[in-house]
Amino acid sequence: MANSRFIIIGGVAAGMSAASKIRSLDTDAEITVFEKSNYVSYIACGMPYFISGVIDSPRRLIAYDVSFFKEKRNINIFLRHEVLKIIPDRNTVVVKNLNSGEETKHTYDKLLISTGARPFIPPIKGISLEGIFTLRNLEDGITIKNFIDTRTPRNGLILGAGNIGMEMAEAFVSRGIRTTIVEKMPGILGTMDEDINEIIETELKTHSVSLIKSKGITEFSGINGVMNKAILENNDSIEADVALIGAGIRPNSELAKETGVDTGQSGAIKVNNRMETNIPDIFAAGDCAEAFHLVYRRNVYMPLGTTANKQGRVAGENMAGGNATFAGIVGTSVFKVFSQEVGRTGLTEKDALREGIGYVTNTIEHYSRAHYFPGTSKIRVKLIAERETGKLLGAELVGIEGIAQRTDIFATAIIAGLNVKQIAGLDLGYTPPLAPVYDPVLIAAGEIEKKL
C-alpha cells in the first residue's frame, strides 16, 4: 500500500500542530505544507513584545524552523507557495510558487485548510500610505520594528481599542512614541464590559496614552506618500508618523468557499468537533475556522492561538485515522496592558443580554494576596450567572497580578458546569504571600450568589 499523502495549507499554529501530530501517528506518511509567507510556526502573539524590545530577536518568535521540521520530522515545507485552487473530486491542489510563478498540481488523501486570518482594513482614504501598518505575521512585526528603529517616529496612532491595540499602545510608548488610540465605538475592548474597561482607561491615562472614543477616522493624509496625520469625523486632525490598524481580523476562507466548503455567518469555515468540513477528506483548523462554544452551544468565530494549536492537533489525529474530538471553547482570553492584567472567560453581560439569557451580575474588588502582605493589590472581578440555575456564565477580571490563572479557575468552573454556590465553596489555596484566606474567586462567587 502506498504511503498516505497529507497536504496542509498554511504552516503556522494549526497547520504545524497538525503536521507534527500526523507524523507522530504515521511514520511513513508524506506530509507537505504549503506556506504563503517566509516563515512557518511563528508565534504571532509575541510580536508586540518584539516591537517594544522586550524580546530581542524575531528568531525567538519562531517555535521551530523549517530545517527542524524537515530534518527531525520529515515534513516537506514549501515557503512562498500559495494554494490557488482545490479540486476536491480529484483530491488535488494547484499550487503557485510565488518566487518563480510556476504552478504545480499535488494530490492528497487528506487535506487541511489552515489558512489563518488577516487584519481587516477599513476602507479609509489614504490607508495605503507609508507608515500605516497591520500586525499579523512575522514579516509585519519585523517591518514595524525596522520602521521604528530607522525612522524613530514621534507620534503614534492606533486605530481600534482591542487587545492588539492595547498591546501595541504599550509597545509604542515603550519605544518613546507619544500614542493616541482612536476607537469608533463608544467603548474600548468590545469583548469586555464597562466595569472592567474603566480601569483600563485609567491605566492608559496613567501612561499618557490619549484615547478618543466614538469617532472614526475619515482620512489619512501625508506628504510624498508618507503619512503625517489622520483626520477624524469631526475634522480634528491628529499628527502621526506611525499608525497601526487594529480593527479586527477576518478569516482567510476564500479558497475554501471557492471549493464549496461551507462557511458560517462570520465567513469562517464550518467544522464539526473532529475538524471535518462538509467536503470529504478536507479538514479545517485555526483562525480560518469556527469553534464550538460550550456556553452558546453552537459554533462561533473567536480565533485565538490556543484554539488554533488544539484544533490543529485534533485535525492531524483524525486525518491520520484517529478519533479525536475538539473539546470546545468558552472564549477564555487574557492580555496585559502596562501594569494591568486583564482576563475574560465565558459570556460578558453584553453577550448574555444579546443572547436573551436571564442573568444576574455582580462586581467585587478583593486582594490578590493577604490584605496586609507587601505587594498585595486589589483585583476587580465581575461575574455573570444564569438567573434560573445559578450556573456561572462568565467572568471578567482586571488587576495588577494573579489575573490569568484566576480567569482559568473560572473557565474550568464554567466548563464543568458549576454554579456560583459551588464556586463559593471551592477549597482553594491560601498563604499570605500568594493568596488571601478568601480568594477573590470565592468572594466574587459568594457575593453574586446572594443576588440569585
Place this chain on the structure above:
Amino acid sequence: MANSRFIIIGGVAAGMSAASKIRSLDTDAEITVFEKSNYVSYIACGMPYFISGVIDSPRRLIAYDVSFFKEKRNINIFLRHEVLKIIPDRNTVVVKNLNSGEETKHTYDKLLISTGARPFIPPIKGISLEGIFTLRNLEDGITIKNFIDTRTPRNGLILGAGNIGMEMAEAFVSRGIRTTIVEKMPGILGTMDEDINEIIETELKTHSVSLIKSKGITEFSGINGVMNKAILENNDSIEADVALIGAGIRPNSELAKETGVDTGQSGAIKVNNRMETNIPDIFAAGDCAEAFHLVYRRNVYMPLGTTANKQGRVAGENMAGGNATFAGIVGTSVFKVFSQEVGRTGLTEKDALREGIGYVTNTIEHYSRAHYFPGTSKIRVKLIAERETGKLLGAELVGIEGIAQRTDIFATAIIAGLNVKQIAGLDLGYTPPLAPVYDPVLIAAGEIEKKL
C-alpha cells in the same frame, strides 16, 4: 420571646466567622465569645512574616479587634476567659476568668466549640529550656520576634520539615540566623511526594539552610536554663540559641470529649456538613474539628485557615436557624519557601497508595509564561489520576511563580470530578507575559492521559 443566646468558645478564625454570621442573620441575638488568649481574630498564617520583618507590626495580623466586634457588631468578647466545663443537659458553660480566677455560669441556646489546635510538643528532654518556641497564636509570634530582636541568636534550629518549618527557616535566615532543620522522617514535607520535595531541598541548600533527615533530637541542653544545643540520636550535637518546634498540631478537643462530644481517630471533633456535633445545640468548627474530604468521601483532620473560616460561617448560619452546608475540602494547601512556591490539592501518590486506589502518575516541567518571555521559569507539576476512570485525584506543583492559582485550577477540576482528558482540553488563557500557549496545567493533563 427572649433573644437567642449564642456562646462561642474560642475567638479566632472559625469562632469570629460564626459570631459575625450569626449577627448578620439575627440583629437581636446575644452573642458571647470566650477567648483564652489576649487576642481575637488574629491571622496565624502571617506570623512567620511578622517574625522575619516583612510585616512590620502585629496589629496588621489582627483582622478585627475587640472594640470593632463590640461596637460595630454588638458581640460580647471576654478575653482571657477559659471555658472549663460544658453541661449540655442544662445548656450551660462554666467559665473561668484567667485574670481574677473567678468562675461564672452562662446559658446558651446554641453553642459553638471553636477551640482550635495547639502545637504537638514531642517528649524530648530539655524541651522547656528558654529559647525553644512553638508558633501558634499571636503571643507566640510576638514572643519569638522579641527574643530575636533582643538576643540576636546566631544559630537556629527547626524541628520538623513541614510547612511551618519551611516558613520559619526562611524567617530565621532573613533575620541573619544560620539555620538547621532536623526532620525525624526520611523525607521533608510529609504531605508531598519526593518529585516535588527534591526541588525544595535544593532551594534550602541554595539559601544555606542545613537539612538533617532521618534523625530525631534526643535532648536539648543548655546553661542556666537557656538552650545552647540539641543532641541527635547519633550523639551529634548542633549548636543552637533559638529553636522552633514544628512537629504538627493537635486539636483542642479535650473539653468536647469531656462533654461527650464524639471525636474521630485524630482526636478532632466529628461534625456533619452542618457543623453539628452528636450533642444537640452544640456545633464545632475550625482547627478542633474534622472536615469532609471530597476525594476520600469521609471526614479527615486537615486543619487550615480557609477551612476554619468557611466552617465558622456555616456553623454560624445554622446556629441562627439557617440551613447551610459545608462544601467539603480536597486538601488544597499552598506555601512559599524562599523563591519557591509550592502547592498541593487532592491526594498525593503516597495517599493513593495508602488508600489502595489504582492510580497512574506523571510529572512534567513546563514554562510559567511563554518560553521566550523574560521572567519565565519552569514549573514542575505532578498529577495523580484514577486508573479506572481517568479522574484527577491529586496535583502537586512547585516553581517560582504561578503556583497557587494553578493549584486552584486543579482543585476546581477535582471538585468538579473532571478526568484528565477533560482537563487537557480546558480552554485556558494565553498571553506571552502571563501564560504559555499550552499552560503547564494542560501539558500535565495531556501527558498523564497517555498513561491511562
